[in-house]
Amino acid sequence: MNMIEFRNVSKIYENDSAALKDINLVIKKGEFVFMVGPSGSGKSTFIKLLIKEISSTTGTIFIAGRNICNLKNNRIPQLRRNIGCIFQDYKLLSDRTVFENIAFALEVIGKPNYIIKAQVPQVLKLVGLYNKMDSLPHQLSGGEQQRVCIARAFVNRPPILLADEPTGNLDPATSEGIMKLLSRINLIGTTVVMATHEKSIVNAMRRRVVELEDGIIIRDQKRGVYGS
Amino acid sequence: MNMIEFRNVSKIYENDSAALKDINLVIKKGEFVFMVGPSGSGKSTFIKLLIKEISSTTGTIFIAGRNICNLKNNRIPQLRRNIGCIFQDYKLLSDRTVFENIAFALEVIGKPNYIIKAQVPQVLKLVGLYNKMDSLPHQLSGGEQQRVCIARAFVNRPPILLADEPTGNLDPATSEGIMKLLSRINLIGTTVVMATHEKSIVNAMRRRVVELEDGIIIRDQKRGVYGS
Amino acid sequence: MSLVFRPKHIFGETFSSLRRNFLMGFTAITTVAITLFIVGVFSIIVFDIQSVLNSIENQVEIAVYLKDNISDDLKIYIEDEIKEWPEVEEVTFISKDQALERFKTQNEGSDILKEIQGNPLPASFEIRLKDPQKIEQVALRFVDKDGGNIEGVDEVIYGRNYVKKLFSITAVTGTIALLIIIILVLATMVLIFNTIRLSIYARRKEIEVMKLVGATNWYVRAPFLFEGSFEGFIGGGIAVLLLYFLNRFLLIKGETALVETMRIKNLALLGTDNVIIFIYLAIIVIGILIGLLSSGFALRRYLKV
Amino acid sequence: MSLVFRPKHIFGETFSSLRRNFLMGFTAITTVAITLFIVGVFSIIVFDIQSVLNSIENQVEIAVYLKDNISDDLKIYIEDEIKEWPEVEEVTFISKDQALERFKTQNEGSDILKEIQGNPLPASFEIRLKDPQKIEQVALRFVDKDGGNIEGVDEVIYGRNYVKKLFSITAVTGTIALLIIIILVLATMVLIFNTIRLSIYARRKEIEVMKLVGATNWYVRAPFLFEGSFEGFIGGGIAVLLLYFLNRFLLIKGETALVETMRIKNLALLGTDNVIIFIYLAIIVIGILIGLLSSGFALRRYLKV
């Protein structure tokens, strides 16, 4: 089953910079895909299109067989609840504690309080932030903020997980832990798309690699490495 | 000559979390030092203390032989103008263009307009953003924002350069370029302190490595690698 | 949509948000309190000025002085005639004795009383009209075809020019007062909207993040709307309190003076109509509504994520 | 400190900042304009009410009616005497003929004129005082030891009770008006401060970054202060414009009515004192000052980086 499908998708920003050019790509359910490419090649744009943070200029995007380009505004939240997203700039709610930030993602989908109280500490333990539960984002180190964002993205077990440089501010040991987590999540059937620069991670995992350059897919390899 | 000296420095944040514990460290003029250590070990705290973004709880810090702990408030700007800093979270002025962001660092030290007009494009070429001069920060990719921050930090050729994970969002090729730049800057006598997670970079450079863990220096090696 | 009404969410969010964004809540509340307070003060003052002017208007009467030699029959005939006119609100007969009595009270202690011998004052009818504007029309009925007064009537006094000018003043001040109140209310709305919009602007990033995490518009909006109405309610409440104290310690003195000197009844505070209660209620209702609507409007552009 | 005065920096920053932060500049300007407009309207109204009351107070006169048989010597003696009293502002002699003349003008067209035979009206002195409050004191000088009037004087009229009440009203409204103006100005300051503080709050991150890059407090502050004063200036200017149009199309009608009916001179718009010019200037100056000070105060807490 095709989980994600791009058909001739282009994205040209207001200032005429073309971030993606005529992209065609199919990602099947349960796949694990690395998006690699130099800075500014369009990886984040690709991910932002999937959660409809931005809209494509031309072309159509299908998620689980559904065209999300003509989605009505009031259906967008539904889409986003089914996609966990680790943002490159974290996007934490700056006036809420770590606990509240993660709980928010569960509240939004109407999970009852007792489930929230059980699941949030559990996921915090997974990313190693159990003892920072009551800190505000500005009281955290860069890597800690990144891990909060990771925890929020998969706390509600979404069928799709998008990760935009999830290990950019993490030391190798922690990164390895996070990658193990992503693999486990992927194993239970979650489709994972991860944009990354980290050569060592890509090389170690040996998964499908899609390489972008200047908004064009220049490589799509089943069991690739970073840099062909 | 001792450029940076920490004497029994501790930093305990308001919520009682001790980020640095009794640090003693001397960095000589012209040195290139890597600060490594797991997420949350106190690297950013170390750097924030140097530009007095935060103040130490106990101990004294000397920069160029001068105690900055009892610096009067109106002397702080002077200190900061002599230290270029690449912030982990970039800290760009969100309502100014790339050009204006970098120009600001020069305006602040009273550089005349014609110098600004000459130097900013030059430094933008160095980091590969010459054609993004008029973009606003939110119109840039993560790595592009990081490069703007790098450009701002050394545009006024400060005697000390602090770099907090300057390559966290950069692909290997761009990272390598930035590292070459930092080496060149270091060669002309600039003291460089760089916090990083990137094993490959640290291993390739073979410079002094200071390793932190839970706020304590657990290693200080002349020509070290990432992970002892 | 199914998640709109989650009271715990809405109330919980509002109070923790007010705690977290103390500065902004505080600012919104003071703005509401101050502007509505001013509207309140102004309403009371305008109401009282109108009362004074109305009461002056209503004191405009026609005095019909009778000849001393008028026969009782004729007097009764005239009185019955006047009473039948539909414009007449009230007609009072003042006999010669009553007139003297009244003159004495009004000039008590004055030397003039010593010099009065006998009773030089005429008897009269004092006529108050339902609509003071018809005064000239009614007064002219006492004039006969030849331009003199009708039989038995000595003189008719009603100060024609004075009355005309008085009406032009009350008309102008009435318009001005109404316009000013409208301007004030509009200004209040803009000021409160400005404040709430700025405080929402300061939180636009948070709204964006909520939406990106999958919150529906209503899920984001509900706590803001509740917060806006709550701030409007508290601000309105403070305005009412301030107004209450201002009334109690200041305005009521002014009204007391008005009542004592000019015998004016229908005042905002001292009147029997409970106008002030109405003003208090209106302030609170307006506060809540403006808070609610301002939040709603200000949110719109940040919800488009 | 050496970099405080860099005009290009300050002006350039202000205008590019107003462009970038349009919403916030717009909000600050409308807030200043609206609040100062209200203060202006209120000042004009209060000034006019006070003028009306003062002019009523000043119309309070003592009328000294003379006996018809008074000798010329005695009349001149009394007149000279009155003129020497320091409390007296002006004394006018009204002869019997002048009194009749005036009565005829005032009652023009009334039937009463037909019935006047000869000249029943007395001659009189009309005395206006410098300080109307001394009226009783002066009036009593025409009373001799026995409680009667002094020789040649028939009657002295000044309406004791009326005068007392009038003074109590003007005193009370004067206090109320002053207090309300003070409250309004304070309220305006708080409202403008609130708005500017919120807009600076929304930019606190930018301020922090500037400081971290090495800007001095003054380097950061100067453009904000200039921006604040500029917004105050523009807001004040708009308030003056609004006020000008309100005056021209509305308030001036009210004042014209006042002038026509009550012959009141010293009004805000129609008076010769240029009070309105003073109000216009004050609005602009207050606007600039409040803008400047609000920015300065609001900045303080964010400069501590």
Ligand SMILES: Nc1ncnc2c1ncn2[C@@H]1O[C@H](COP(=O)(O)OP(=O)(O)OP(=O)(O)O)[C@@H](O)[C@H]1O
């Ligand atoms: N909002 C925007 N407006 C205009 N241009 C934009 C905008 N966002 C991104 N761009 C441009 O589009 C291009 C692709 O951006 P994108 O963020 O997708 O890159 P990326 O591959 O994620 O890079 P990085 O690895 O540095 O994060 C960049 O050149 C960027 O400058």
Ligand SMILES: Nc1ncnc2c1ncn2[C@@H]1O[C@H](COP(=O)(O)OP(=O)(O)OP(=O)(O)O)[C@@H](O)[C@H]1O
């Ligand atoms: N403002 C703050 N208030 C309270 N605690 C803080 C604050 N800033 C940092 N901390 C805590 O201090 C510790 C050290 O933080 P620091 O930012 O120095 O780590 P770091 O080494 O830079 O980590 P990373 O590699 O993740 O950026 C962390 O545990 C963090 O939670």
Ligand SMILES: [Mg+2]
């Ligand atoms: Mg990116």
Ligand SMILES: [Mg+2]
């Ligand atoms: Mg850090």
